[in-house]
Amino acid sequence: EGNLDYKADSQYAKSMGNFEAVSDFARSKSVKEQREYLPIFSVRESLMNIIRENRIVIIVGETGSGKTTQLTQYLYEEGYTSYGIIGCTQPRRVAAVSVAKRVSEEIGCKLGDKVGYAIRFEDCTCDQTIIKYMTDGVLLRESLNESDLDQYSAIIMDEAHERSLHTDVLFGILKKVVLRRRDLRLIITSATMNSQKFSEFFGNSPVFTIPGRTFPVDIIFSKTPIEDYVDAAVKKALEIHLQQPPGDILIFMTGQEDIMATCVLLNERITELGPNIPKIRVLPIYSQLPSENQARIFQKSDLRKCVVATNIAETSLTVDGVRYVIDTGFCKLKVFNPKIGMDALQITPISQANANQRSGRAGRTGPGSCCRLYTDTIYREDLLENNIPEIQRTNLANVVLLLKSLNIGNLLEFQFMDPPPQENILNSMYQLWILGALDDLGELTELGKKMVEFPLDPPLSKMLLEAERYKCSSDILTIVSMLSVPSVFYRPRDRESEADASREKFFVPESDHLTLLNVFTQWKNNGFRSDWATNNFVHIKALRKVREVRAQLSDIMKSLNIPEISCGNNWDVIRKVIASGYFHNSAKMKSIGEYVNMRTGIPCILHPSSALFSLGYAPDYIVYHELTMTTREYMQYVTAVDPYWLAELGPMFFSTKENFQEIERKRQKEAKNRIIEELVASKNKEENKGQEDE
Ligand code: ADP
Ligand code: MG
Numbered sequence: 249e250g251n252l253d254y255k256a257d258s259q260y261a262k263s264m265g266n267f268e269a270v271s272d273f274a275r276s277k278s279v280k281e282q283r284e285y286l287p288i289f290s291v292r293e294s295l296m297n298i299i300r301e302n303r304i305v306i307i308v309g310e311t312g313s314g315k316t317t318q319l320t321q322y323l324y325e326e327g328y329t330s331y332g333i334i335g336c337t338q339p340r341r342v343a344a345v346s347v348a349k350r351v352s353e354e355i356g357c358k359l360g361d362k363v364g365y366a367i368r369f370e371d372c373t374c375d376q377t378i379i380k381y382m383t384d385g386v387l388l389r390e391s392l393n394e395s396d397l398d399q400y401s402a403i404i405m406d407e408a409h410e411r412s413l414h415t416d417v418l419f420g421i422l423k424k425v426v427l428r429r430r431d432l433r434l435i436i437t438s439a440t441m442n443s444q445k446f447s448e449f450f451g452n453s454p455v456f457t458i459p460g461r462t463f464p465v466d467i468i469f470s471k472t473p474i475e476d477y478v479d480a481a482v483k484k485a486l487e488i489h490l491q492q493p494p495g496d497i498l499i500f501m502t503g504q505e506d507i508m509a510t511c512v513l514l515n516e517r518i519t520e521l522g523p524n525i526p527k528i529r530v531l532p533i534y535s536q537l538p539s540e541n542q543a544r545i546f547q548k549s550d551l552r553k554c555v556v557a558t559n560i561a562e563t564s565l566t567v568d569g570v571r572y573v574i575d576t577g578f579c580k581l582k583v584f585n586p587k588i589g590m591d592a593l594q595i596t597p598i599s600q601a602n603a604n605q606r607s608g609r610a611g612r613t614g615p616g617s618c619c620r621l622y623t624d625t626i627y628r629e630d631l632l633e634n635n636i637p638e639i640q641r642t643n644l645a646n647v648v649l650l651l652k653s654l655n656i657g658n659l660l661e662f663q664f665m666d667p668p669p670q671e672n673i674l675n676s677m678y679q680l681w682i683l684g685a686l687d688d689l690g691e692l693t694e695l696g697k698k699m700v701e702f703p704l705d706p707p708l709s710k711m712l713l714e715a716e717r718y719k720c721s722s723d724i725l726t727i728v729s730m731l732s733v734p735s736v737f738y739r740p741r742d743r744e745s746e747a748d749a750s751r752e753k754f755f756v757p758e759s760d761h762l763t764l765l766n767v768f769t770q771w772k773n774n775g776f777r778s779d780w781a782t783n784n785f786v787h788i789k790a791l792r793k794v795r796e797v798r799a800q801l802s803d804i805m806k807s808l809n810i811p812e813i814s815c816g817n818n819w820d821v822i823r824k825v826i827a828s829g830y831f832h833n834s835a836k837m838k839s840i841g842e843y844v845n846m847r848t849g850i851p852c853i854l855h856p857s858s859a860l861f862s863l864g865y866a867p868d869y870i871v872y873h874e875l876t877m878t879t880r881e882y883m884q885y886v887t888a889v890d891p892y893w894l895a896e897l898g899p900m901f902f903s904t905k906e907n908f909q910e911i912e913r914k915r916q917k918e919a920k921n922r923i924i925e926e927l928v929a930s931k932n933k934e935e936n937k938g939q940e941d942e
Contacts, residue, residue: 279354283321286314287461295456296326299433303426304450307437309458311605312566312612315437316347316406320379321355323402323433329378331431332401337384339412341367342535343564346542348372348381355379368703369732369797384414389703391421392650402433407563408446409438411637411666417647420663421654423450439563440601442634449665465573465610466617469624477576477621478506482513484619485554488572489518489528495571495616496553498561500606502595503580504534507556512741514554526552533557533565536734538789559598562605566612573610573618575603577626584642584672591643592877599632639668644676645706649685652692653700682832682900683710701804704728707829712805714828720815721805723765723822729798730764731873731885736790737857747785754784755859758867759887761826762819763859768794824897827889830871831898834889837868843883846894847901852881860886869894 283289288309299305309315320334328334338344348365355363364373366382373380384405391397403422408415426434436446436453443455474480481499488497501507511530518528529551531544535558545555545567555567559579581596598606603620610616620627639647648659656662659673680686683706685696692700695713702709708728715724730736739747754770756762771791774780781788802812815821827834835843841854841861852875854861860870867888876882895902 279356283314283318283354286312286318288314288318288458291456291458292322295458296322298454298456299323299435300326302454303430303432304434304436304453306443306446306450306453306455307435307458308443308455309437309439310460310462311439311563311608312568313458313460315458316343317351317354319404319435319437320351320381324379328401328433330401333378333380333399334402334404335387335397335400336379336381336404336406337387337415337418338381338564339384339407339410339415340535340560340564341383342533342537342539342542342560343407344381344383345372345539346546346565348379349539349543350546351379351381369793369800384412384418385703388414388418388421388650391418391425392653392700395425395654396429397422397425397432398429400432402435404435404437406437407439408436409440409442409563411635411639413638413642413644413647416637416639416665417651419449419665423663439605445665462608463611463613463615465607465615467607468617468619469627470619470621471623473623473626474621477501477578478509478513480621481510481574481576482517484574484621485514486517488574489552489554490525492572494552495614496555496567496569497572497574498567498570498609499554499556499574500559500561500576500579501556502576502578503558503593504536507532507534507558510556514556529553531555533560535560559602559606561609562602566609569613570609571614571616573607573616575606575618575620577603577620577622577631582638582642584675592875592881594877597626597631599635600627601634603627603631637666639664640666640672642672643679644668644672645679648673648676648680649692649696649700649706652686653697679832680706682898683707683829685710698808701808702801704732704801707832708732711825711829712801713808713810715825716810718815718821718825719813720818720822720825721810722812722814724825725798725801725805725812726768726794727761727765727822727826729794729801730768731761732797733790733793736764736767736786736794738785738787740785743785750785752859752862755863756819757859757863757865759819759823759826760859760885761873761887762822764885765822767791823887823889824893826887827871827893828897830873830887831889831894831901833873833875833883834869834871834894834898834901835883837866837870840864840866843870850881852883854886855882855884858883858886860888 288295295307307315307319316336320336323329323334338347344365344367348363349359352359352361352363357363360372360374361376363379364377366373366380366386368383368385387403397403405415405418405422422434426432436450438446447453447455481501485497485499499510501510511532514530518525529549531553533542533545533555553569555561555570561567577598578595579598579602580593582591583594583596584591607618610618651659651662660670677686677690680696685693685699685706687693695710698713699706699709702712708731711724712721712728715721737747737751754763754766756766767786768791771780771786776795778788781791805812832847834846835852836846838844838851842851843853844851860867869889869891870886871889872883873885876884
């Protein structure tokens with residue numbers, strides 16, 4: 249009854265020609281049966297009644313009960329689309345796309361037709377679309393342009409328990425919209441607990457619980473703390489595969505890198521064990537995975553499946569047939585790090601609530617088991633009971649910018665379910681102020697108003713706007729677009745050195761940003777050819793995505809009357825524009841490859857993939873795009889800058905005359921030192937020569 253059967257059916261239908269009608273019936277019946285088997289179906293009528301009678305309803309139901317895929321269809325079938333469309337928000341892009349695809353299949357239409365999705369830089373909807381899945385960020389942007397969200401008759405805010413930043417902001421906004429629009433239905437869904445809190449926030453709205461259908465899950469804690477969770481997870485998976493009855497395995501990993509490492513290692517171990525060992529299908533899933541690969545986790549297979557996932561598989565996506573869960577106890581989170589004064593992706597212990605969600609995935613279709621790769625003491629004493637909502641732990645600059653442009657003057661008075669710490673708000677306002685988006689009174693400046701138009705982080709939109717003045721908007725557009733997609737460089741296993749050599753050919757010694765520009769420009773000069781990309785170890789799909797993103801940003805530039813101009817080879821101005829958005833991320837060299845942040849004094853090092861790293865060029869001053877914190881603080885995408893620019897562009901940090909002069913004095917001194925060193929070196933050489941002669 250899985251996805252694959254349905255596809256097989258439709259192929260069958262084609263091959264049967266005249267009998268198509270019969271097969272069509274068979275197909276729709278199997279989809280219908282699937283839909284009716286879901287727990288939500290048994291309560292459909294009472295659920296629709298409560299939605300008819302209340303403008304806001306909270307719905308709680310176990311993951312897999314059918315909330316995401318069925319609610320939209322029920323509302324459609326009940327006629328709610330007669331005066332508007334049905335919107336359903338997801339905190340994750342992957343989920344929005346995958347679920348829209350599933351629902352379009354259930355309804356029997358092409359994706360993007362009646363059922364579509366919209367995520368940042370990708371709108372797969374049309375005039376006929378009546379069910380629209382989207383990320384919460386997309387709906388938030390829509391509310392900027394259309395404050396009453398008039399096109400919607402119903403909005404489902406899915407996965408509310410995730411408490412993503414945009415969901416939390418939407419809560420406050422939608423609460424007001426519902427007061428203004430009596431015809432709008434607002435439905436909040438949550439996989440777990442906390443429903444009371446949602447209900448209270450929305451004026452004691454009714455909570456509807458979908459009865460669950462779960463089986464007991466055996467929980468096995470690790471006896472001792474584990475050092476290497478990748479290795480431990482692979483061992484466990486092998487153990488299960490070799491000793492336990494059929495049933496799929498689901499491993500919760502942190503992020504893409506760990507996931508790929510796990511998949512590779514697991515496949516290697518299986519191969520090592522020889523041909524007599526039953527095969528296994530190892531399937532990664534994470535947000536940046538291309539969507540056709542994502543779909544594979546839903547395909548039926550005769551082999552045992554082992555899905556290796558981020559926390560996306562916790563509640564957003566349900567893989568049927570999982571009986572064994574392996575939980576590393578970690579996830580990757582964007583966290584505001586006060587030490588460095590900005591957000592950084594960090595591997596963080598999960599909460600008890602996450603842990604319970606994860607183990608629950610093993611008991612969907614029958615009794616299961618969950619291996620936790622941490623001790624029960626850690627679970628009880630170290631893990632937080634619940635997640636900290638994103639709004640309380642990340643940089644809010646973007647949100648502050650949005651709210652300011654919605655004319656919400658005093659952010660400290662905005663109705664948040666859990667208000668962010670005042671310090672976070674002030675910090676973000678500070679960041680916007682140094683970029684020139686807010687004035688001294690905290691109001692949007694002309695620059696700030698323009699920045700709001702871009703669905704980008706404030707420093708990136710600042711770069712785009714600043715590019716006008718330096719006549720390099722076309723080049724900056726490319727760079728910003730390249731930074732908005734996952735890395736374009738392709739590094740297949742077994743061909744790493746070949747790939748690295750190929751990548752190095754693109755390197756611009758003083759800048760990773762210019763390196764990115766170089767890649768795109770060369771692709772363009774080669775007619776956007778895909779064989780060019782393949783030959784140069786560059787992902788063609790990523791490049792096409794860059795081109796799409798670029799076109800969209802270019803449209804926004806046009807609407808702001810900013811002409812698209814290239815500065816050709818005058819790369820210095822490009823570096824200066826980069827500095828105009830990122831001077832707060834400037835660092836000064838300490839020793840080769842090692843820098844210290846100029847504001848905070850925090851040490852940070854070049855990422856090994858940086859052009860500056862590989863070419864051994866060591867500029868004294870640099871700016872970087874972001875920091876990733878693994879074992880050390882790595883700077884990603886680095887560009888050499890002139891310290892004068894920093895003084896000019898970031899006067900609040902580097903302005904004082906003394907400072908400026910000091911930089912200059914140091915520079916001269918260093919130059920002198922260098923000359924002396926060189927003199928000494930050459931003198932030594934001569935002396936050595938002399939000795940040899942003797
Ligand atoms: P909930 O939102 O309550 O967690 P869903 O509506 O997401 O539940 O899932 C209901 C069912 O639909 C699940 O059994 C799941 O396996 C199935 N399903 C969801 N998405 C897909 C997909 N892309 N392909 C195949 N099956 C899917
Ligand atoms: Mg769901």
